[in-house]
Amino acid sequence: MTAPIAIIGTGIAGLSAAQALHVAGHEVQLFDKSRGSGGRMASKHSDVGALDLGAQYFTARDRRFVDAVQQWQARGWVAEWKPSLYHSKNGQLSASPDEQVRWVGSPRMSAITRAMLGALPVHFSCRITEVFRGRQHWNLQDAEGQSHGPFSHVVIAAPAPQASALLAATPKLAGAASSVVMEPTWAVALAFANPLDTKVDGCFVQDSPLDWLTRNRSKPGRDGNPDTWVLHASSSWSKHHLDMPKEAVIEQLHGAFAELIDCAMPAPIFSLAHRWLYARPASAHQWGSLADADLGLYACGDWCLSGRVEGAWLSGQDAARKLLAHLQ
Numbered sequence: 001m002t003a004p005i006a007i008i009g010t011g012i013a014g015l016s017a018a019q020a021l022h023v024a025g026h027e028v029q030l031f032d033k034s035r036g037s038g039g040r041m042a043s044k045h046s047d048v049g050a051l052d053l054g055a056q057y058f059t060a061r062d063r064r065f066v067d068a069v070q071q072w073q074a075r076g077w078v079a080e081w082k083p084s085l086y087h088s089k090n091g092q093l094s095a096s097p098d099e100q101v102r103w104v105g106s107p108r109m110s111a112i113t114r115a116m117l118g119a120l121p122v123h124f125s126c127r128i129t130e131v132f133r134g135r136q137h138w139n140l141q142d143a144e145g146q147s148h149g150p151f152s153h154v155v156i157a158a159p160a161p162q163a164s165a166l167l168a169a170t171p172k173l174a175g176a177a178s179s180v181v182m183e184p185t186w187a188v189a190l191a192f193a194n195p196l197d198t199k200v201d202g203c204f205v206q207d208s209p210l211d212w213l214t215r216n217r218s219k220p221g222r223d224g225n226p227d228t229w230v231l232h233a234s235s236s237w238s239k240h241h242l243d244m245p246k247e248a249v250i251e252q253l254h255g256a257f258a259e260l261i262d263c264a265m266p267a268p269i270f271s272l273a274h275r276w277l278y279a280r281p282a283s284a285h286q287w288g289s290l291a292d293a294d295l296g297l298y299a300c301g302d303w304c305l306s307g308r309v310e311g312a313w314l315s316g317q318d319a320a321r322k323l324l325a326h327l328q
Contacts, residue, residue: 003137004029005323006151008128008166011039012309013300014157015116016316017323021155022120024324030120031140031148033127036110037117040276041309043108048191048228049216050108053274056202056214056230057081057102058309064317065310069103077115079106079220083201088260090207093200107221123148131156131166131297138296153296155319159278160303170292173299177290180303183235184242185211185279188253191270195227197263209237209256226269231257235279246273281307288318293326 004027007014015037018028036042040054060066072078081104085096105111128148130141137150156163160180167174201218205211211234216222231253233241241249250271258265281303289300300319305311 002027003150003152005153005155006031006138006140006148007155007157008032008131008140009039009157009301010034010037010113010117010122011157011301012041012113012116012312013302013316013319014039014155015113016313017155017157017298017300017320018120018316019116020317020320021323024320028120029148029151030117030122031126031128031142032122032124035124037113037122038110039113040279041105041109041113043105043110044189044272044274046189046270046272048189048226048270049222049224050110051189051216051228051230051272052104052109052219053187053189053230054276054279055109055309056212056232057104057219059100059102060310062310062314065313068313072112072115073103075115077105077112078103081219083214083218084199086200086203088203088205088208091259093203093260093262096204104219128166131169133169133295153298153323155323156297156299157301157316157319159301160281161278163299163301167290167297167299170295170297173290173292173297176287177299177303180285181282182278182303183280183282184238185235185276186233186238186241186249186253187274187276188231188233188250189228189270189272190231190250190254190257190268191226191228192266193226193269194266195225196229196261196265198261200261203260205234205260208260209233209253210260211235213257213260228270229257235282238275238279242275249273284311289315289322291319291322293322296323296326298323
């Protein structure tokens, strides 16, 4: 009996690879250090409802991903988001002429990865610290010292700095992953008892600690009170304030939001901050995925391509394609 394939990470890239391998008839086992799937697509449960703290929306340009998104839409996993978008520069708000089609998970971003995971076997709250090879098979060791395996192949779908450490068995791939610079993002959620009196649903921001802000209720499936907003700091601001206490991050980004928005702003009734240490790659690559087919070790993620949700999905597909081609 053939050993299963291990997939480390249940974000879009890992689940894209897992689905492709499962459809091709291979047994997979997934591992994730978090309590649920999604990676940066995850949604945070809070006292004011689910909050999309990571990926805010995604676009689809590649025909393969367009087809996948249309299938997701037919299944009710995603919906088109048609926000009233603005730009802010030098403190001035202006309506955005952007007509790009944007998609969001419904009723939250994590709905996509939960649906993709389905009934596939997964080990949550299991941080893999080492990937090592025996005579014929791979084994994994977790942070608790437990061993998992044997596995015929391993697909690592983690942010580049984490992937690099797990790719120690193949220095060439480890070196490629370690060359990727990942930038951080501070995210803050604020809730107000009454809706803010503004037409802004989303805003791209320049010349501010903020990079992006959005009104949660403007997205499909997220109606209701209180009025929740998600703010993303710029990569530059986040890097310079990486270890700032969360309370101070909330205070500063709330202040930047109040300066930018075109309405009176009362004190929030709820706030939280979350630091994404590896939010996005600093630059795009064209690797598709990394592979040592002879060893049976692969790596994928948005950092292998565009840095977008689409890039993550395509990278997972590319890793699965390379693995399946080697088995033929």
